[in-house]
Amino acid sequence: MTSVFAALLRDEAGFIISAELVLVATLLVIGLIVGLSEVQYAVVQELNDVADAIGALNQSYCFSGFHACKSNGALKSSFAGSAFTDTADECDNNQCQITCDAPVAEGPKGGHHGW
Template sequence: MNALFNSLLNDEAGFIVSAELVLVATIVVLGMIVGLSELALNINNELEDVGSAFSGIQQSYEVRGMQGHKGWVDCSDFYDTVDFCAGQFDVQ
């Protein structure tokens, strides 16, 4: 049993392959981190553009009143004001 343990301890046949795999795996993981970071940034930018587009929709409406010979009906209107944080590039 002791001889088997010593032979396994001194065996270096797969050491180079293991070191190369660790190096390649490290580079792949670092590349994935950078890629996912860029992906998250671009998704946030696109969602901010969609939110800015929705906030830029004109929301006012107006119903004109009616006038006749013996009476009139008042009109109704609504004018949209600028929302808080409704500009472009609000998401940081």
């Protein structure tokens, strides 16, 4: 058993295989990074679809009030109705107009940096 272990320690034939494995592993990692970035893009698109579906829900409602009178004609009870009309929010269904500000020069004004 010790002679097999000693022979494995002296064996250098596996060096080329190790270099090949490093190359293959590097290519696999690069491919994995590209694949995961595509998965991330797909997940973001699906979450955007979910957000659009939620934003498209119409939350308008209306209910009428009521009142009840006593037998002598006096008001017994009443309840006022209510209504709400839902309008589209600013960023529903990707309607945002997001823009960047203009670039701003660094350093104090006047061009003198005090160096």
